[in-house]
Amino acid sequence: MTLSPIRKVFQGVADRHQMFRMFDRHAQRPNRWEGDDSALYRGEWFEISEPSRDYMLEILPPLWLKAEMFAMREFLTSSITSIFFTLSIDGRIRHFHGYCDLADKGSCERMRAAIIECESRPVRAMTREERLEHIWSSTADDYRGYAGERWPKADRGKRTVLLYGGKEGTFLKLLHQLTDAEISAKLPVHLRYLPDTIAA
Structure with missing residues (x-):
């Protein structure tokens, strides 16, 4: 990583x-x-x-x-x-x-x-990377971790977060592979609808 x-x-x-x-x-x-x-x-x-x-x-x-x-x-x-x-x-x-x-x-x-x-940005905004880092920072240790032996070799050691999948229950997903909808669901309400900004 x-x-x-x-x-x-x-x-x-x-x-x-x-x-x-x-x-x-x-x-x-x-x-x-x-x-x-x-x-x-x-x-x-x-x-x-x-x-x-x-x-x-x-x-x-x-x-x-x-x-x-x-x-x-x-x-x-x-x-x-x-x-x-x-x-x-x-x-x-x-x-x-x-x-x-x-x-x-x-x-x-x-x-x-x-x-x-x-x-100093004129409009409060977040990049995709800032959204992912906030999710990682604010997720409790019990609900985040690192891909281990059961993951494909190329993914081992990458960051994971636990998601709720409705009827399917909870499952782990690589942090960087979260969809926009999954990112929005993991963010607090006041951060969900901030516009995207271009990474510096």
Whole structure:
């Protein structure tokens, strides 16, 4: 499972419980401690509240602190760590968490620019990828997972979600293969009818 480019993984402002849950959205992945999983996390971002941002600042002294951002001292994997942003967007101060690769010079500034660009869209919209990432982020661990041995070899390790099929009962489906109707059914009502936007 390879992800990487900068991507929004949750719509709305995550509360503290959701924030901690999303810090490791990929905890259930198979072979978790084998190999470098940096690409799973690098580029993920979501909005948080000011109290959550302040709480994270007070946990440990930051690795570094700049005007609009600070880095966590503890690394998630290799050179990937949490960066917390405080940004003025359309005249409002907002707070965000993102995973940046500190070995990649300029990664924090690129993420900052991507967040501002995304959140400054004139019309609230979502890409198909943002819809899928929100579904993954908001689905309980018991209802999401990874394709295992019973799946075709090419699909093993890909993300799955549990769907309700009416008379047929529940069944697992690969996240990236959800139809538009299935995506709509899995999204909260206030996100179902947002227009599509072109991925940056």
